[in-house]
Amino acid sequence: MRYKIVPVTPLEQNCTLFWCESTRQAAVVDPGGDVARIVAALEAEQLTPTLILITHGHFDHAGGAAELATRYNIPIEGPHEADRFWIDGIADQGRKFGLAGGQTFTPDRWLGDGDTVAFGEVTLEVLHCPGHTPGHVVYYSRPDALLQVGDVLFQGSIGRTDFPQGNHADILASIRQKLFPLGDDIQFIPGHGPMSTLGDERQWNPFVGDGR
Ligand SMILES: [Zn+2]
Ligand SMILES: [Zn+2]
Numbered sequence: 001m002r003y004k005i006v007p008v009t010p011l012e013q014n015c016t017l018f019w020c021e022s023t024r025q026a027a028v029v030d031p032g033g034d035v036a037r038i039v040a041a042l043e044a045e046q047l048t049p050t051l052i053l054i055t056h057g058h059f060d061h062a063g064g065a066a067e068l069a070t071r072y073n074i075p076i077e078g079p080h081e082a083d084r085f086w087i088d089g090i091a092d093q094g095r096k097f098g099l100a101g102g103q104t105f106t107p108d109r110w111l112g113d114g115d116t117v118a119f120g121e122v123t124l125e126v127l128h129c130p131g132h133t134p135g136h137v138v139y140y141s142r143p144d145a146l147l148q149v150g151d152v153l154f155q156g157s158i159g160r161t162d163f164p165q166g167n168h169a170d171i172l173a174s175i176r177q178k179l180f181p182l183g184d185d186i187q188f189i190p191g192h193g194p195m196s197t198l199g200d201e202r203q204w205n206p207f208v209g210d211g212r
Contacts, residue, residue: 020120057086131171
């Protein structure tokens with residue numbers, strides 16, 4: 001599997017294209033907005049998008065999903081159904097940030113812990129990682145030792161938990177009990193900012209590292 005990060009929205013959210021090298025079929029993870037930019041990136045790599053994946057219902061991650069799904073006539077999968085209230089409120093969320101254009105939708109499939117999603121010859125594992133939002137999920141490519149973690153974990157930080165139904169104990173448990181055990185060598189793409197590894201965060205992260 002290969003990948004490319006396409007930052008979208010004024011929040012510089014890391015929309016990610018994952019694709020299967022043999023079929024060039026792609027999954028678009030977290031198309032939060034700037035759909036024209038996402039389409040251009042797909043075309044530049046000559047990819048055929050077949051699936052949209054959502055980590056959680058915040059507008060900067062999910063606001064462009066409906067537009068992209070309609071454009072390509074492809075399904076939206078994820079997040080966990082506990083984020084339904086966030087997705088229902090996408091337009092209101094965007095307005096609070098002065099951003100128009102976010103559209104609500106109902107995913108074709110809600111996801112849960114242990115589910116898998118597939119495009120081309122690639123299969124990703126789904127981990128339910130609540131805390132930042134109650135229905136946040138993370139996508140894991142075991143053969144590539146690569147995670148897309150959305151707003152659960154960042155280089156040197158963790159996701160905010162001061163939103164409705166955010167929970168600090170839950171996000172720590174998600175990181176320590178579900179992500180860190182995958183192994184220090186695992187690379188991750190966060191929802192914002194640069195990539196890192198689970199090992200670096202386990203060692204150095206001031207919110208959730210071993211030094212805490
Ligand atoms: Zn978020
Ligand atoms: Zn975000």
